[in-house]
Amino acid sequence: MRKLYVIGIGAGDPDQVTMQAVKAMRRAEAFFVIGKGAEKQELVDVRTAILAEHVDGPHRVIEITDPPRDRTPDDYAGVVRDWHERRAELLETAFDQVEGAGAILVWGDPALYDSTLRMIEHVLSRGHTSFDYEVIPGVTSIAALAARHRMVLHRIGEPVHVTTGRRLREDGLGPGSTVVMLDGDCSFTAIPGPDIHIWWAAYLGMPDETLIEGNLREVEQEIITRRTELRAAKGWIMDVYLLRAN
Known part of the structure; x- marks a missing residue:
């Protein structure tokens, strides 16, 4: 070749x-x-x-x-x-x-x-x-996540931290906004506090695309339930989400 x-x-x-x-x-x-x-x-x-x-x-x-x-x-x-x-x-x-x-x-x-x-x-x-x-280069799931939720990844002058589910559990939220990839364990449940917002998406760009957004404590169980249902139905799941303190 x-x-x-x-x-x-x-x-x-x-x-x-x-x-x-x-x-x-x-x-x-x-x-x-x-x-x-x-x-x-x-x-x-x-x-x-x-x-x-x-x-x-x-x-x-x-x-x-x-x-x-x-x-x-x-x-x-x-x-x-x-x-x-x-x-x-x-x-x-x-x-x-x-x-x-x-x-x-x-x-x-x-x-x-x-x-x-x-x-x-x-x-x-x-x-x-x-x-x-x-x-x-290709369109990242991060770019697709922001586009589908019609939101900006960061607030004015703030950074964006990109990490994995495993590192989120170990390190917690980064400065500014935190994008989490490769999370098979719903690691957002380990983040304490009542004032965290989440933008979550699974199967971006595919027929089964699913979007959930809201206060983390209010929607986390909905995400867990929906994620479990989707993974059981398809045998696999790809999801990504952004967390930001209010």
Whole structure:
């Protein structure tokens, strides 16, 4: 493979794919898709639909099964490093199947809480294959969250803190507004105080998109209940939210 495009495709809405992304997709002859199992087949289907809409030339899709990993490890960093190594081996094998240009379609933006770029550098560092790669930015779930709730992420002159559910539980709210991603445990329940506002969204840009907004103490149980129902129905969930002290 001589060239790899790493393409951000937005938070789920096919209309969020940029013209730069479309042009890059049309230069690729093969698309690598990392599958997450049967319960997340919808994520693969969305990528397939994007290709059907925007790519009119011949191409093929090479699906890679994501290796499993422990989601609640004692040694988080060590487990992730091992997972990255196994991922790199699978990607390297897949890349060797393509002689021209390939592409990876990345949910949201490749630069924000996504490991694709690290995996590519890991593949190259192994020294068994070489290629050039280009990164195409995408609409983040944070941008989509703000747009769908019709709100500004920060108050005038204040910062925005972006973190994960795990770090929110450990560190609490950051200065200004706090955006939380990768939260499987409803970590907002651990934030004390009666005067916190939340803007929450799940499946942004997808048919099951769900939005809830209000005083945290008043809507937190509604979010937990709705999140549980959605995850049980679909087998997976992607959500993001913003917290801000009043």
